[in-house]
Amino acid sequence: MEHEHGRSPTHYRCLGIGVGPANLSLASLLHGHPEVSNLFLDRKTAFGWHDDQQIPGTSLQVSMLKDLVSLADPVNPFSFLAYLHDQGRIYHFLNARFPAVPRQEFRNYLAWAAGRNENVVFGEEVREVAFDGVFRVRTDRRTLTADNVAVGVGIAPWLPPQARPWTGTTQYHVSEFMTRAQDLGGKRVVVVGGGQSGAEAFLDLVSRTGTALPRRVSWVSRRRNYFPMDDSPFTNDFYTPSFSDYFFTLPGELRKAFNEQHLLSSDGISEDTLRAIYQRIYLHRFVEDRTDLVGLHPNREVVEVGRGPAGTWALTLRHNDQPGRAERLEADVVVWATGFRCAPMDFLEPIAGRMERVDGEPKVDEDYAVLWDGPPGHDVFVQNATRQQRGLADPNLSLNAWRSRRIADRLLGVRGDDQLASFIEWSAKDTGEAPWPA
Template sequence: MMDVIGIGIGPANLGLAALLEEYEDVTCCFFEQESEFAWHPGMLIKGTDLQVSFLADLVTMANPRSKYTFLNYLHESNRLHRFYTFEQFDIPRREFNEYLSWVAGELDSCQFGMKVEEVTDCEDGYLVKVRRLKDGALSEYRAKHVVLGTGSKPMIPVDVPEAALPHVTHSSRYVDQQKELHEAETVAVIGSGQSAAEIFLDLLQHQKKGQKLSWFTRSSEFRELETAELGQELFTPKYVEYFHSLPYEERMNTLPRLAGLRNGIDASTLSRIYQELYHRSVSGEEPSVLIQPMTELEAIHMEDEQQVELHLTQWQLKKEKKITADHVVLATGYTPNIPEWFSVYEPLIEWESDKHFKVTDDFRLVFKDKRSHHLFTFTNLDHSHGTAATNLKLSIYRNQKVIRTIRGDTKEQVKQETAFQQFE
């Protein structure tokens, strides 16, 4: 029986696998159904950067001496001198994906093309059934602990008729449809976050003569990401521990107030959009562009074989409008990706609401009957851990907490001296 099986290989479980390499007393294996590692491949637009520092790699905040740091990747790739001259903390998103892929290739514990079909209890652990997708072979593995790291899936806010599907693209597939979108006569973007802004900027930069672009968001404004240092201290273990200690209702009330820190748009992206629009307005020319906040997408219908009709509402004025478009890009975010096998455990665990299971500070699901073999989750954590739910830097903190529990190490403390502010 192994100590740990990780299900899904995104940055969270990949970082856990990298950190566990340091512990010879822990046996582990991680499974991913995709054939190779890819981190949001549909949003790897040329010229886009991470919204966090390269120091938020898989291991640096826990062990900067690890061979799996981003800086060591640059060294191994013969890019370190160029990076020194680059003089930026925010690195290209495509380069970060290549770094993650490099780490995945270095770890024998990470297996791709392997789909976990079933997880059940067995003795003091879990029985995990895994199918190898290339030949259909089914294998069984046993582990004392399981870590759920299946990430998220695209959130589509309205029903999309089957006939309209070829005309509707979620932002997670933007790069796949990029050429077609550049050539469309009319394109509408829905959403208010960084992905929506990057997509609109890319479309704007490639806008051909006569092409009409629209950008709608239900938010009251296109909000700039807050980057002030004191605000960033909410992305520290100290604040996460405080947030987790709050009652459920207070945590849910707090989440909207964190939106400016988590879901805003980089100032540089907003500036580039405005600069592009301003230059086009010289000599009285007006860009063929419509940008409108406070406008919610209500429905999508087929207009004809070539276009879809969007039903929109300017909610402040309660004013309805309809527009047609050849293509619509939904940059509408994501929802937790909970696998089907998890339904076995739904009646066995405690819940804080119909949608939110109870999670301990070290990311364990709380079972009604106490157990020593744990089911950890890195998925669906907004309600329990707030800013730590998806933040890359804090994924290391999550992994440190999990490792400490797995090893039963009461001496190894996760350092909390991470913020100047006091939260209680």
């Protein structure tokens, strides 16, 4: 590590860009390893985890063991259990018997892990990464150098083109829900999007009471129905290291088809959320006599957005089975829960031409290092940017610790033990005999 006359070091073995759960996991795994000097930068002024979507009552969609480190390094001091213990609340947590960890509590755990790691810095944005024998990482404050770079810039809200011209205080992406979706009492609100985020927004709106309750809440989804996430044991095997490694070997078109076919195993709605919504609707309709509060419109796409009378919005819907019949919805407010895409990595522009790409993603090896023409030992690792190559688990927390462990092991020059393979034989076992005749 290079020291400039007593000033803080400016050269690192690994420089992390972005501090969400992905890079925070890597920072946690590297923390006890001074031989890999590291620094992780985030442009936010303080740690946050989808803070504007911390809707009260929401929970983590995965096991609490899928924290930053436990599945890869169960004795690491940055585990969720270590957090509970450190805060003196481990018995309370046990007694509370939450069916799933409250999302806000998991967010607080992540903030705790970031706060006790001196290699994590907030309020510094990476603007450019160049290479001239070392990586030169230019931020809004200084230039640092590194042997390796780990990019974990996560996801960015996505809006369909027909929504983009209209965004503001009465049309917005669900990622801004907690700030914007206030004072909706007596209004007509349309939620567009049939995934977990849309479901949580819808549930929150129909659960408001008294004068805070909207006049009407409509829920539009392209999916044929409001489908659940598949959380059953064999489907969950898709979210294990051995399946991820198998998936990685498949041809691109098979991987694409798989991701489309099994999307609901990750992007469906938690069954608990669906049940809560159904029960709320029952109570409104049959017990509290609010027969006109809710409108459910699955199997439809919003094809046009325009201005309606007196400052309202007019949405044109196309029914997937009956495309000839145009439906109209009038709204005071539209919440677009239309998902997220990988955040842009424009700061890699100076070296982008040297990096291989596949299916619109940086092409990675088995350790998530981008294939490029740079010298060995100088890697750009990417986290949460290779769904087409590594499968549906890539954006979520399931393989977060394991993926970071792969990267950390590469930096440390070791290879940790993998867990036992799945019960399922994912790959064909070649007997060496002639294949079946076609």
